[in-house]
Amino acid sequence: MKHRKTIKQAAQTIPVCKGRTYELQIDRLGTSSEGVGRYENFTVFVPNALPGENVSVIIEEVKNSYARGRIKQILHESVDRVAPLCELYEECGGCQLQHLSYEAQLRAKRAQVVDALTHIGKLPQIPVMETLRAEEPWNYRNKMQFPIGRNIGKIVIGCFAQGSHRIINTENCHIQRAENNDLANAAREIAEQLHIPVYNEDTHKGVLRHIVGRVGRSNDLMAVIVTATKQLPRAKDFVRMMRERLPNLVSVHQNIQTYRNNVIMGRDTQLLWGRPTIIDSLGRLNFHISPRSFFQVNTRQAERLYEQALAYADLHGTETVIDAYCGTGTITLFLAQKARKVYGIEIVQPAILDARKNARDNHVKNAEFIVGDATAVMPALYKQGIRPDVVVVDPPRAGCTETVLRTFANMKPQRIVYVSCNPATLARDLAILKGLGYLAQEVQPVDLFPQTSHVENVCLLKKQK
Numbered sequence: 001m002k003h004r005k006t007i008k009q010a011a012q013t014i015p016v017c018k019g020r021t022y023e024l025q026i027d028r029l030g031t032s033s034e035g036v037g038r039y040e041n042f043t044v045f046v047p048n049a050l051p052g053e054n055v056s057v058i059i060e061e062v063k064n065s066y067a068r069g070r071i072k073q074i075l076h077e078s079v080d081r082v083a084p085l086c087e088l089y090e091e092c093g094g095c096q097l098q099h100l101s102y103e104a105q106l107r108a109k110r111a112q113v114v115d116a117l118t119h120i121g122k123l124p125q126i127p128v129m130e131t132l133r134a135e136e137p138w139n140y141r142n143k144m145q146f147p148i149g150r151n152i153g154k155i156v157i158g159c160f161a162q163g164s165h166r167i168i169n170t171e172n173c174h175i176q177r178a179e180n181n182d183l184a185n186a187a188r189e190i191a192e193q194l195h196i197p198v199y200n201e202d203t204h205k206g207v208l209r210h211i212v213g214r215v216g217r218s219n220d221l222m223a224v225i226v227t228a229t230k231q232l233p234r235a236k237d238f239v240r241m242m243r244e245r246l247p248n249l250v251s252v253h254q255n256i257q258t259y260r261n262n263v264i265m266g267r268d269t270q271l272l273w274g275r276p277t278i279i280d281s282l283g284r285l286n287f288h289i290s291p292r293s294f295f296q297v298n299t300r301q302a303e304r305l306y307e308q309a310l311a312y313a314d315l316h317g318t319e320t321v322i323d324a325y326c327g328t329g330t331i332t333l334f335l336a337q338k339a340r341k342v343y344g345i346e347i348v349q350p351a352i353l354d355a356r357k358n359a360r361d362n363h364v365k366n367a368e369f370i371v372g373d374a375t376a377v378m379p380a381l382y383k384q385g386i387r388p389d390v391v392v393v394d395p396p397r398a399g400c401t402e403t404v405l406r407t408f409a410n411m412k413p414q415r416i417v418y419v420s421c422n423p424a425t426l427a428r429d430l431a432i433l434k435g436l437g438y439l440a441q442e443v444q445p446v447d448l449f450p451q452t453s454h455v456e457n458v459c460l461l462k463k464q465k
């Protein structure tokens, strides 16, 4: 009875109704870059609205603590609003910020970080630098992974529409490198010509699921055809026709993903033609990249991120360093140039095989790579008596487990350099590390993903005396 009353009371305080129109001021951007405003102190999320704008909004969804609305009219337009470059922008879910000038995107990303540190980490005092801008805010993505489907009888390849699994046929994605767009267009036409069945996620039938492209600085292109079946019908013809169409193609793989889920690639990858890896370069180092290995999607900006991480690590050639969540060993090899010894830890076995090959090819002898879950490997290294001077950590969006953070603190490094692609988990982990005696000195946002809501950060933490 008491519980019911509480819900009723809460419902009575909601000042907006579904289907009605309200006028409101947009104050800031949310984590997915939607505009956030308040109507009678009640939060309303409005996609495509910008801070400083006055908008009339039709409410489409009402929850207990917030509502979502659609712009009916912009009554006062932000000076930062620009015309999106891409004609598919309104419906495509790939980019979220094309309607905001690049300068304002950089400011908004910094504000997102400040907001997370203040509200999630309760760390408003940490200095957050200006976002490091990308010199090339278009056509930067070295990796494309587009779903394949059918629409009105025709094969479609492109991004998913916002918040759905409807595929938007994309012939020229403005954030992809040109080679990746060429690959998507070639795959569409060839699959059509060869009548290869397309996967249908409702019936779990068909063959072609995704086309993945990776392109290096040398413009070498890798294609990965992701199938729901072991067999790829007419595989030889597919490869031959791709080679005829794509002069930069050096490597074609088939990846098999038989599960009924949203994971893009399965564990089984077979080389159909060409080289097993493509090579990309960062600074003076070259990296082999396999189909499933993590490699930052914006090569030039990744270089700037790693340079900043290296500067924060402040190495002089005598230090032992741990690079947790190391992928193909990119940061590890950067660090190894200035440290005595670096350990890289990574859960994906092919990435570690690439990392070892990368170390050999770059004549790096002081890097050791360990495959496994950081939550298990870190305590094991601690037990072996390994005590790094510096720890570098670059986890996936979920951030670090508490075991990993506690083990860092138990090892007593002088500095921790935390690289993060998610301000929310960064803020959470910085707060935990503060409790363990490591104080964040500053955060440097780096724009690795122009036109999208994502922002990468690198943070220096120092051990308190």
Ligand SMILES: C[S@@+](CC[C@H](N)C(=O)[O-])C[C@H]1O[C@@H](n2cnc3c(N)ncnc32)[C@H](O)[C@@H]1O
Residues within 6 Å of the ligand: 294, 295, 296, 324, 325, 326, 327, 328, 329, 330, 331, 345, 346, 347, 348, 351, 372, 373, 374, 375, 394, 395, 396, 421
């Ligand atoms: C953001 S990436 C960073 C990779 C690398 N530092 C770079 O910049 O190329 C995160 C990496 O963590 C790995 N990973 C995810 N969960 C892990 C875990 N529990 N233990 C170790 N590595 C993990 C992923 O496979 C991925 O390579």
